[in-house]
Amino acid sequence: MNTKSSLYRKEMLYGYLFILPPLLGLLIFVLFPFLYSLYGSFTDWDGLGQMNFIGLANFKDLLTDDLFYKAMFNTFYLMLGIPIGLLLALLLAMGLNRKIPGTTTFRVIYYIPVISSLAAVSIMWNWAYNGDYGLVNQFLDLFGIKGPNWLANKDTVKPALIMMTVWKGLGYTMLLYLAALQSVSRTYYEAAELDGANGFQIFRNITWPMVKPVTFFLVVTNIIGGSQIFTEMNIMTPTGGPEYASASIVFYIWQKAFSNLQMGYASAMAMILGLFIFVITLVQFKLNERSAYDGD
Numbered sequence: 317m318n319t320k321s322s323l324y325r326k327e328m329l330y331g332y333l334f335i336l337p338p339l340l341g342l343l344i345f346v347l348f349p350f351l352y353s354l355y356g357s358f359t360d361w362d363g364l365g366q367m368n369f370i371g372l373a374n375f376k377d378l379l380t381d382d383l384f385y386k387a388m389f390n391t392f393y394l395m396l397g398i399p400i401g402l403l404l405a406l407l408l409a410m411g412l413n414r415k416i417p418g419t420t421t422f423r424v425i426y427y428i429p430v431i432s433s434l435a436a437v438s439i440m441w442n443w444a445y446n447g448d449y450g451l452v453n454q455f456l457d458l459f460g461i462k463g464p465n466w467l468a469n470k471d472t473v474k475p476a477l478i479m480m481t482v483w484k485g486l487g488y489t490m491l492l493y494l495a496a497l498q499s500v501s502r503t504y505y506e507a508a509e510l511d512g513a514n515g516f517q518i519f520r521n522i523t524w525p526m527v528k529p530v531t532f533f534l535v536v537t538n539i540i541g542g543s544q545i546f547t548e549m550n551i552m553t554p555t556g557g558p559e560y561a562s563a564s565i566v567f568y569i570w571q572k573a574f575s576n577l578q579m580g581y582a583s584a585m586a587m588i589l590g591l592f593i594f595v596i597t598l599v600q601f602k603l604n605e606r607s608a609y610d611g612d
Contacts, residue, residue, distance in 0.1 A: 409493035
């Protein structure tokens, strides 16, 4: 009995030792910064000096901050790229799922932007969008279209950023959809064809329900990622764009925290952003539970 008890204690000790590193990482890099930022949101703090408690003053100031609302609108607008990217990726995945020559090469080509440095990609697209010699305008010029200075125009800067982010993430989304499509048993399609179903009916009743779990994952992760978009506009439009038209909420948080040294105010905005991400993710999970598809 003592031997078993000793072995049990030893196994428990080893178990705790194995979970200790990730647990410490969670406490040090997630929980502690969150609690510290939560307290900071109720203070007047420059990030260096003393934290002066001011209650809900930061959150009250947010209600009358026009740039905060503009940054939130820009962030939502840029998320229009999510359904566009999902649709294009699904169409590409369906095309590359066919047994035709060259599919492997195209998969590699589409995935190259995913593994490329985001900073390098942003610099490349910054050049491509140049109004005088950019590649995009040179392409439009072939059709007699006079292209704008994309990043210097408040009406075109957000669509330009959307095109770039869709292009950057297309390969990753396509690969996940491709894996989902290849996991669907051929018997479903064969049975549908024998019943006389057309292509649209097969897609609606077989393909789409089978890839819905992947779509759910991509929607949730893309919304979380889209809410935190920062690097692209920080490189391509470092001042927030014309009339602050490209500034995301994270860009505004960064600007307030590190340029204006209003860390307490930035922390308040970060809390609002975190709450938004939590609510949207929760809603997505609830909707997914209601529309869950049982393949059996």
